[in-house]
Amino acid sequence: MSFNIDDFFSHLNNSDVVLSFKGNITSEIINNILESIENKFVELNEDGKVRKKMYNVLVECLQNLYHHIEDIPHDLTGMNDNKFGMVVIIRNGTGYKITTGNFVSSGKIKPLKDKIDKINSLSQDELKDMYKFILNHQKLTAKGGGGLGLVDIARKTGNKFEYAFQNVSTDYYFFKLDIYVS
Amino acid sequence: MEPLLIEGTAKTPNVRFDGSQGLVEIKGRSIPENSIEFYKPLVDWLDRYAQNPKQTTKVNIQLEYFNTSSSKCILDVFKKLEVIHKANKEVVINWYYEEDDEDMLEAGEDYESIIRIPFKMIEIV
Numbered sequence: 001m002s003f004n005i006d007d008f009f010s011h012l013n014n015s016d017v018v019l020s021f022k023g024n025i026t027s028e029i030i031n032n033i034l035e036s037i038e039n040k041f042v043e044l045n046e047d048g049k050v051r052k053k054m055y056n057v058l059v060e061c062l063q064n065l066y067h068h069i070e071d072i073p074h075d076l077t078g079m080n081d082n083k084f085g086m087v088v089i090i091r092n093g094t095g096y097k098i099t100t101g102n103f104v105s106s107g108k109i110k111p112l113k114d115k116i117d118k119i120n121s122l123s124q125d126e127l128k129d130m131y132k133f134i135l136n137h138q139k140l141t142a143k144g145g146g147g148l149g150l151v152d153i154a155r156k157t158g159n160k161f162e163y164a165f166q167n168v169s170t171d172y173y174f175f176k177l178d179i180y181v182s
Numbered sequence: 183m184e185p186l187l188i189e190g191t192a193k194t195p196n197v198r199f200d201g202s203q204g205l206v207e208i209k210g211r212s213i214p215e216n217s218i219e220f221y222k223p224l225v226d227w228l229d230r231y232a233q234n235p236k237q238t239t240k241v242n243i244q245l246e247y248f249n250t251s252s253s254k255c256i257l258d259v260f261k262k263l264e265v266i267h268k269a270n271k272e273v274v275i276n277w278y279y280e281e282d283d284e285d286m287l288e289a290g291e292d293y294e295s296i297i298r299i300p301f302k303m304i305e306i307v
Contacts (some may be wrong), residue, residue, distance in 0.1 A: 027215050031192060034213075049282050052247075056285065059213050059249050066215055128292070134298050135253055148250035156285055 012088045022086035060149040072103045095182030204236030209244040214250040221255035243280035292304035
């Protein structure tokens, strides 16, 4: 069965969805998503601590997408969004699950997988050391990304990442990342 | 020297750097996609201030949220303050965090361990 982005997206959208978006991830879209989630938390009367954690993690998720999304051939997505990404936030018991999705070229899979596996293998103390090392020794990229996003998310959530790469064509995969905030 | 005053936005903090008072203040949210652009004038201002600082510089950092892109720029700000501290001038750093915001307290402790100026951790109740 070939990969269909709309099926994939609708499959993620069940009754516990708090917020979902797919399309171009621009700075304005990030503003809108952050504003909606803040409103949603007020509506849900969400606990202040959870609110703060979710907001922080969501900022990093969205900005990770913003900084890392690759230009993908249009015939692949069937869409004109060249900064295509998706985010779905689901209520998961007392916490939340954030799922992000974006296309990656096959060459990017190994470094990404290695990085996530490494982060998943570390304890909280090791993550703290890794964070401080990158903070103090690595320069910001021209785009403003710092290589700290995933480490920061892992520290703040205290949970392991779940992920999958789904083959879309010879050169491209769809990367799905699940983040649990509890 | 001219003070540096920047109004806060949804993604960038309120900035009040006043050389005549020896005051360095950053308050609000710092979550821009590209933080270098925002922080460059702050770091440049501190560079100039460090040449002739007040006997005491009071630093108030009160952030509600900051992203990882900003975290490196905030470290650059602290590194400029470290220069002043090393020149035997007093630098008082007040790191504010909201009640129960352990992540923000921990972030302050991370910076404190890197730059070696004692921080005063102040809980906002």
